[in-house]
Amino acid sequence: xxxxxxxxxxxxxxxxxxxxxxxxxxxxxxxxxxxxxxxxxxxxxxxxxxxxxxxxxxxxxxxxxxxxxxxxxxxxxxxxxxxxxxxxxxxxxxxxxxxxxxxxxxxxxxxxxxxxxxxxxxxxxxxxxxxxxxxxxxxxxxxxxxxxxxxxxxxxxxxxxxxxxxxxxxxxxxxxxxxxxxxxxxxxxxxxxxxxxxxxxxxxxxxxxxxxxxxxxxxxxxxxxxxxxxxxxxxxxxxxxxxxxxxxxxxxxxxxxxxxxxxxxxxxxxxxxxxxxxxxxxxxxxxxxxxxxxxxxxxxxxxxxxxxxxxxxxxxxxxxxxxxxxxxxxxxxxxxxxxxxxxxxxxxxxxxxxxxxxxxxxxxxxxxxxxxxxxxxxxxxxxxxxxxxxxxxxxxxxxxxxxxxxxxxxxxxxxxxxxxxxxxxxxxxxxxxxxxxxxxxxxxxxxxxxxxxxxxxxxxxxxxxxxxxxxxxxxxxxxxxxxxxxxxxxxxxxxxxxxxxxxxxxxxxxxxxxxxxxxxxxxxxxxxxxxxxxxxxxxxxxxxxxxxxxxxxxxxxxxxxxxxxxxxxxxxxxxxxxxxxxxxxxxxxxxxxxxxxxxxxxxxxxxxxxxxxxxxxxxxxxxxxxxxxxxxxxxxxxxx
Amino acid sequence: xxxxxxxxxxxxxxxxxxxxxxxxxxxxxxxxxxxx
Numbered sequence: 001x002x003x004x005x006x007x008x009x010x011x012x013x014x015x016x017x018x019x020x021x022x023x024x025x026x027x028x029x030x031x032x033x034x035x036x037x038x039x040x041x042x043x044x045x046x047x048x049x050x051x052x053x054x055x056x057x058x059x060x061x062x063x064x065x066x067x068x069x070x071x072x073x074x075x076x077x078x079x080x081x082x083x084x085x086x087x088x089x090x091x092x093x094x095x096x097x098x099x100x101x102x103x104x105x106x107x108x109x110x111x112x113x114x115x116x117x118x119x120x121x122x123x124x125x126x127x128x129x130x131x132x133x134x135x136x137x138x139x140x141x142x143x144x145x146x147x148x149x150x151x152x153x154x155x156x157x158x159x160x161x162x163x164x165x166x167x168x169x170x171x172x173x174x175x176x177x178x179x180x181x182x183x184x185x186x187x188x189x190x191x192x193x194x195x196x197x198x199x200x201x202x203x204x205x206x207x208x209x210x211x212x213x214x215x216x217x218x219x220x221x222x223x224x225x226x227x228x229x230x231x232x233x234x235x236x237x238x239x240x241x242x243x244x245x246x247x248x249x250x251x252x253x254x255x256x257x258x259x260x261x262x263x264x265x266x267x268x269x270x271x272x273x274x275x276x277x278x279x280x281x282x283x284x285x286x287x288x289x290x291x292x293x294x295x296x297x298x299x300x301x302x303x304x305x306x307x308x309x310x311x312x313x314x315x316x317x318x319x320x321x322x323x324x325x326x327x328x329x330x331x332x333x334x335x336x337x338x339x340x341x342x343x344x345x346x347x348x349x350x351x352x353x354x355x356x357x358x359x360x361x362x363x364x365x366x367x368x369x370x371x372x373x374x375x376x377x378x379x380x381x382x383x384x385x386x387x388x389x390x391x392x393x394x395x396x397x398x399x400x401x402x403x404x405x406x407x408x409x410x411x412x413x414x415x416x417x418x419x420x421x422x423x424x425x426x427x428x429x430x431x432x433x434x435x436x437x438x439x440x441x442x443x444x445x446x447x448x449x450x451x452x453x454x455x456x457x458x459x460x461x462x463x464x465x466x467x468x469x470x471x472x473x474x475x476x477x478x479x480x481x482x483x484x485x486x487x488x489x490x491x492x493x494x495x496x497x498x499x500x501x502x503x504x505x506x507x508x509x510x511x512x513x514x515x516x517x518x519x520x521x522x523x524x525x526x527x528x529x530x531x532x533x534x535x536x537x538x539x540x541x542x543x544x545x546x547x548x549x550x551x552x553x554x555x556x557x558x559x560x561x562x563x564x565x566x567x568x569x570x571x572x573x574x575x576x577x578x579x580x581x582x583x584x585x586x587x588x589x590x591x592x593x594x595x596x597x598x599x600x601x602x603x604x605x606x607x608x609x610x611x612x613x614x615x616x617x618x619x620x621x622x623x624x625x626x627x628x629x630x631x632x633x634x635x636x637x638x639x640x
Numbered sequence: 641x642x643x644x645x646x647x648x649x650x651x652x653x654x655x656x657x658x659x660x661x662x663x664x665x666x667x668x669x670x671x672x673x674x675x676x
Contacts, residue, residue, distance in 0.1 A: 004647075005643065038662070041657060
């Protein structure tokens, strides 16, 4: 019965979507407050209906009601309560329902923006159109409330590698970020539709873009952490197609967060910002399409189905409509002012955007190359990490350099000489720092990164010190100075986090080591400068799986660490692609991670292991968190 | 029977909620500033 009620709720929410769209279209055309109000109420009705649908599906999942096809496909008797809830976004139908629900919540919030100008109904109608498309998918293509004729005794179960804390929250975090991009897109397109000549849409979008950036960053971070802990290949980023499609909107959005400052401050780059937010949104939809269509094979092939063609039609329709509206009204959104000097903040923001977009394009081409190669040669040729590392490294260096210079350049006209003088001390100090680093590191790539990183940090420090000296001399208190320069210092925090992240990535990729070894109980081995001893092995059995585990003692520079790698063999097969799963043993220190995997029991009393020593990976996690914290602080102080 | 009842109930509730503004005094409806 609950399945039928769920289907009814979804179908009525689809009808409400159509009704709302019609009300908006006619209401905006006729400037009718009444029709727009009916449209707004239909959004609220959709939100209520979808909220009940989500609750119904959660109930079916947690009570393991196998009459529901989605439950039978993603749940099994041995699955815990928490993972049963997480199964809501583990499969196609459930995640589409969740997507629709979150989008309905976001769409609902548009009406609370003030003042209630014509931009808002137009934006609501755009968002409602996108929402209706997702509801269409769960009503007619991939219903989460489909039933089975024969009710199985047990479900097919959740993929073991998805049964991890980070997996439980990583997709949800990414969804929240991805979907939030719809609202700035709706504001941008809404402003064009309503022929709003002001910069209102940027001001209204800014908090949404920060919100989206924070959650996309968090989603990428959690995804990397999950890959690091769960996939057992020693790394955190593989340039997998699905990782790439999550990264691309983040890159476009980061570019927008920079360039929109020019519109907020000087009403510049108005068309460019609209194009950027369109791009970020389309990349998020493209990402969803790639993940769900199964067009490119990936480690994320958990939620594939035949919804690809619907997505293609939707993407084409939306892109064509957005371009048409943009072309039709682009005269209204031209900037009144011009960039007058090459040495100006706005110009450096453009440089920043160009390099962000070059990286986005590189990642895009690398991601779609298998499709292109298949079209021409009949064979899917995957692009490996070497391509991305090689092409992106110079771009990242340029972006890091811009990160140091751009914040201290004034708007409009900046004079070159005073800026060069300002950079003199940081350059000298960073050269000295690099010389000191040369005593410990011999790799050119590492030293180059150290030089630019220290340059960025010294520029930031100099700016803070000079500002504080000046303002304290004027009689201002510390608290007042911090308050006055709040946004600037928060952006420094974001940049500082990114610097830590890049140093972490560079050091771990250059100095990381990998070794395979075989040990029997009691035996020890010296690898590089550390000793490793297999103390014991054990076998355990739980309701769901057989566990083979090992206890090893690792001694490095007088410090001893115990490591417990395990291998799980799931008893109940279901339709899991992977039934054998490794539980990596990781000992984290600030300086290095000891990452140990139990590969196999060789059946002759010996065991096969693999160990990765990943130096300074901690900087990657710390840097990401610092950066995200900076974003959160900026968002909470913005006044709209 | 119960399913049909619930289906009709949800439909009626949703539609009456959406179309409620048609029944009330139009001056209560939120005004939009249509001028740009």
